Amino acid sequence: MTHLIRELQKREEKLFHCVHCGFCLPACPTYTRLGDEADSPRGRLHFMRAIVEGRLEPDSPAVTRHLDRCLGCRACESVCPSGVEYGQLLEGAREVVARAGGASFLTRLLPAVMGRPVLLRPAMLLARIVRGTGILDRAVRRLSGEGWSGQVRLGLGMMAATSPPRLLSRSMSPNELLGPEEKMDAEMPGETMGHGTRAAVFKGCVQEGLLGRVNHATARVLNANGFKVVDVPGQGCCGAVHAHTGGLKGARELARRNIRAFERAGAGVVAVNAAGCGATMKEYPHLLGDDPEYGTRARDLAARVRDISEILGTADVRVGGRLPMRVTYDAPCHLLHAQRISAQPLAMLESVPGLELVPLRGHEECCGGAGVYGITHPELGGRIGKDKVRAIVSTGAQAVATGNPGCMMQIGAGLRMAGVAVDVVHPVELLDESYRRGGLYR
Amino acid sequence: MDGNDLTEPLPLQLLRDLQAAVGTDWIFSDPDRMVVYETDAQTAHSQAPHAVVLPATTEEASEVVHALHGHGILMIPRGAGTGLSGGAVALRGGVVVGTSRMTGILEVDHENRRALVQCGVLNNDLNAAVAPYGLHYAPDPSSQSACTIGGNVAENSGGPHCLKYGVTSRYVTALRVVLPDGRVTWLGGQGREQGAFDLAGLFVGSEGCFGLATEVEVALLPLPEAARTLLVIFETIEDAGRAVTAIISRGLLPAALEIVDRNTIRAVEASIFAAGYPTDAGAALVVEFDGVEAGLERHAEEAARCCLDAGAREVRHAESDQERMALWKGRKKAFGAMGRLAPDLLVQDATVPRSRLPGVLARISEIARRYDLQVANVFHAGDGNLHPNLVYDRRDPEEGRRVEQASAEIMKVCVEAGGTITGEHGVGVDKRKYMHLVFSPAELEILRGVKQVFDPMGLCNPGKVLPDGQEAP
Numbered sequence: 012m013t014h015l016i017r018e019l020q021k022r023e024e025k026l027f028h029c030v031h032c033g034f035c036l037p038a039c040p041t042y043t044r045l046g047d048e049a050d051s052p053r054g055r056l057h058f059m060r061a062i063v064e065g066r067l068e069p070d071s072p073a074v075t076r077h078l079d080r081c082l083g084c085r086a087c088e089s090v091c092p093s094g095v096e097y098g099q100l101l102e103g104a105r106e107v108v109a110r111a112g113g114a115s116f117l118t119r120l121l122p123a124v125m126g127r128p129v130l131l132r133p134a135m136l137l138a139r140i141v142r143g144t145g146i147l148d149r150a151v152r153r154l155s156g157e158g159w160s161g162q163v164r165l166g167l168g169m170m171a172a173t174s175p176p177r178l179l180s181r182s183m184s185p186n187e188l189l190g191p192e193e194k195m196d197a198e199m200p201g202e203t204m205g206h207g208t209r210a211a212v213f214k215g216c217v218q219e220g221l222l223g224r225v226n227h228a229t230a231r232v233l234n235a236n237g238f239k240v241v242d243v244p245g246q247g248c249c250g251a252v253h254a255h256t257g258g259l260k261g262a263r264e265l266a267r268r269n270i271r272a273f274e275r276a277g278a279g280v281v282a283v284n285a286a287g288c289g290a291t292m293k294e295y296p297h298l299l300g301d302d303p304e305y306g307t308r309a310r311d312l313a314a315r316v317r318d319i320s321e322i323l324g325t326a327d328v329r330v331g332g333r334l335p336m337r338v339t340y341d342a343p344c345h346l347l348h349a350q351r352i353s354a355q356p357l358a359m360l361e362s363v364p365g366l367e368l369v370p371l372r373g374h375e376e377c378c379g380g381a382g383v384y385g386i387t388h389p390e391l392g393g394r395i396g397k398d399k400v401r402a403i404v405s406t407g408a409q410a411v412a413t414g415n416p417g418c419m420m421q422i423g424a425g426l427r428m429a430g431v432a433v434d435v436v437h438p439v440e441l442l443d444e445s446y447r448r449g450g451l452y453r
Numbered sequence: 454m455d456g457n458d459l460t461e462p463l464p465l466q467l468l469r470d471l472q473a474a475v476g477t478d479w480i481f482s483d484p485d486r487m488v489v490y491e492t493d494a495q496t497a498h499s500q501a502p503h504a505v506v507l508p509a510t511t512e513e514a515s516e517v518v519h520a521l522h523g524h525g526i527l528m529i530p531r532g533a534g535t536g537l538s539g540g541a542v543a544l545r546g547g548v549v550v551g552t553s554r555m556t557g558i559l560e561v562d563h564e565n566r567r568a569l570v571q572c573g574v575l576n577n578d579l580n581a582a583v584a585p586y587g588l589h590y591a592p593d594p595s596s597q598s599a600c601t602i603g604g605n606v607a608e609n610s611g612g613p614h615c616l617k618y619g620v621t622s623r624y625v626t627a628l629r630v631v632l633p634d635g636r637v638t639w640l641g642g643q644g645r646e647q648g649a650f651d652l653a654g655l656f657v658g659s660e661g662c663f664g665l666a667t668e669v670e671v672a673l674l675p676l677p678e679a680a681r682t683l684l685v686i687f688e689t690i691e692d693a694g695r696a697v698t699a700i701i702s703r704g705l706l707p708a709a710l711e712i713v714d715r716n717t718i719r720a721v722e723a724s725i726f727a728a729g730y731p732t733d734a735g736a737a738l739v740v741e742f743d744g745v746e747a748g749l750e751r752h753a754e755e756a757a758r759c760c761l762d763a764g765a766r767e768v769r770h771a772e773s774d775q776e777r778m779a780l781w782k783g784r785k786k787a788f789g790a791m792g793r794l795a796p797d798l799l800v801q802d803a804t805v806p807r808s809r810l811p812g813v814l815a816r817i818s819e820i821a822r823r824y825d826l827q828v829a830n831v832f833h834a835g836d837g838n839l840h841p842n843l844v845y846d847r848r849d850p851e852e853g854r855r856v857e858q859a860s861a862e863i864m865k866v867c868v869e870a871g872g873t874i875t876g877e878h879g880v881g882v883d884k885r886k887y888m889h890l891v892f893s894p895a896e897l898e899i900l901r902g903v904k905q906v907f908d909p910m911g912l913c914n915p916g917k918v919l920p921d922g923q924e925a926p
């Protein structure tokens with residue numbers, strides 16, 4: 012066991028930044044619902060410290076349960092005066108726990124599929140076929156929310172939630188691939204923000220598999236704003252799910268693969284429309300900090316990574332046609348807390364003419380998505396998810412916008428299970444729709 | 454020693470009684486899990502409890518306490534664990550009764566400017582609930598984003614604005630308490646003056662030694678119409694201290710007068726709560742006036758003049774509410790930001806007469822130098838309430854000893870200057886050893902007698918406040 016603990020000890024200095032002030036407690040969705048400090052950021056850091064000090068074993072059921080119960084939303088980092096890098100410490104601790112044999116089957120299954128295109132592609136294809144039959148929505152309506160069936164229902168609901176939104180025009184074709192030289196906008200004005208910069212779109216695994224329309228919208232909108240969108244063959248899963256579940260080795264392999272792919276493409280900007288992926292890619296330098304070959308290259312890539320809202324949430328973004336819709340915005344944790352991006356997505360939505368943006372109570376709190384949290388922790392995940400759905404419904408919005416596939420799926424499933432007809436969209440889709448209506452894509 | 458044998462598990466019948474009181478989900482006793490409850494925000498004192506129970510109502514809390522009493526098991530109340538004197542630590546074992554589920558705001562009576570809340574409500578949440586009525590709950594401990602009203606009652610908490618508004622005891626009008634044997638009673642008049650002995654007043658500041666206050670009735674004040682906030686930069690902390698004395702002796706009544714020194718400024722400015730305090734300054738003073746708009750400007754100008762006369766380098770005015778909030782965030786998150794200086798810290802909490810501030814601050818710097826320690830000062834200068842933070846690393850036991858010794862010397866200096874051993878953090882475990890410095894044997898006798906009245910069996914938060922010969926020297 013000692014060699015595992017040494018992994019945590021390497022992070023000891025960071026751990027000791029925590030002075031136990033407790034300011035993180037009210038920001039933690041699990042603590043505010045469970046009231047147990049073992050389910051608070053301070054408590055989890057205390058567990059880690061006890062492991063380092065040799066007072067607790069990493070496979071102690073208490074440690075496993077409470078570290079596992081963390082959503083990884085990192086809301087605690089946004090309120091920590093001492094700047095404790097909780098997310099990175101959690102990844103390290105989960106690796107120690109996983110190697111000590113504490114990780115569950117599902118937590119191991121998911122990264123195994125997502126990191127392997129051979130498994131991922133057929134899985135996604137199958138999911139799209141099933142989704143196309145409409146059977147998912149019927150199942151969500153019929154299945155009971157109790158026990159085992161409730162977990163299946165949530166899983167199916169999450170898949171159904173990736174269906175195209177009812178209020179927007181259907182994309183050209185569900186899974187068209189945008190070629191590198193494809194001209195989306197022949198009459199692009201010269202004074203646009205991109206000035207012909209080569210921009211790559213990071214496609215991701217679930218995003219590309221189930222929400223390909225968001226990637227296409229991203230490419231179109233970038234193109235319309237003067238970026239030259241280039242294709243990046245060889246890119247793959249960002250490794251977030253691996254890192255979050257203690258598979259740091261797998262995450263590093265995927266990071267290296269992406270670094271190579273994006274280096275070859277020579278893009279000045281790497282646009283990411285999945286907050287979780289963006290956060291992970293911006294942290295590649297930390298992940299590969301000890302790698303003599305890839306350390307610098309990781310920093311190079313990370314410096315080019317931008318969330319799509321960072322690119323488009325500025326005054327220079329082109330204005331499209333009217334889109335008279337009442338929309339609310341939920342901040343993905345990995346955008347707000349991990350990447351500290353709050354104003355830009357709102358600016359992006361406010362740039363859409365006719366769109367009425369209504370504030371969402373608790374928009375800064377996790378939706379309970381956190382990978383497959385609702386399936387691994389049905390009771391608690393369900394409570395967190397229902398709170399989010401209630402808040403969304405109370406806004407009276409026709410659509411909720413959020414920039415992360417996990418959140419789109421979790422919120423979409425929650426709305427479906429509650430029988431509420433509110434669309435879930437990515438903010439870039441609304442901009443895309445506004446451009447289409449404004450005739451910017453001719 | 455008194456207390457529950459730390460190696461003995463709790464009686465099975467007691468566990469069953471506790472489960473019957475709160476349900477199986479809300480009692481934990483797995484020893485590994487107890488590790489997270491071994492300290493509060495004062496990490497120098499550490500002991501895991503036997504179990505933790507989280508009741509949701511006064512009735513559940515009463516059943517829990519009654520069961521503990523019946524089995525002779527110690528009861529340790531705990532709010533959010535943000536306390537700075539070790540008050541929520543199960544020093545001698547026993548069961549922690551946490552208030553994290555008692556978060557209901559039971560009543561806001563805006564016409565009579567009062568509210569009734571459960572003890573686990575956060576100070577900030579109470580303020581958010583009453584703000585729509587143009588009201589606020591005045592005591593504003595720096596930890597108000599995380600600390601609970603129940604904890605504020607236990608510690609009689611203060612905060613930056615208590616210079617003008619006074620501390621918790623001034624605002625608590627009634628308490629519903631679970632006595633150490635489980636009986637439930639109201640203390641105080643619930644909105645009316647009761648006369649006779651002020652039992653609610655006695656309970657406020659009792660640091661969990663008299664029982665558990667589960668419901669708290671508080672008086673609210675109208676939100677001030679306007680505010681003026683100055684950030685004054687000084688080359689030395691002594692100059693800042695002199696400015697404070699000058700402002701007060703001029704007859705001005707600021708709502709808050711707060712000093713942060715160079716080390717604190719550096720920690721805060723490195724954090725996400727950076728407020729634009731200049732990192733090359735010796736100290737910064739935050740001065741705030743609030744109330745009706747008329748006159749505020751003149752008071753602020755007069756205070757600015759006092760500061761310049763005392764040698765201030767620069768006076769800045771907060772131009773917007775946003776700037777004002779940023780200044781306050783920087784100040785209020787200062788304690789939490791100390792982790793940037795070292796892994797551990799001992800924050801002291803002593804009060805001296807304002808006029809003695811410059812001299813005492815110089816003595817503190819001298820003591821820190823002599824013990825080769827880094828000290829970061831952040832404090833409520835207006836009421837002479839000092840918070841020297843001694844930062845250290847507990848992995849170095851020798852440094853830990855130096856901190857202990859320096860801390861004791863600082864205490865002595867404050868008491869010799871006519872001060873006392875705690876301004877607002879409470880005595881807890883940490884300051885029992887200094888009690889004899891400020892209390893006469895007769896007073897200590899009376900304090901023990903009062904404790905005896907509430908808790909004859911000595912089951913309620915033992916090892917806190919009152920010296921009993923078992924405190925570390």
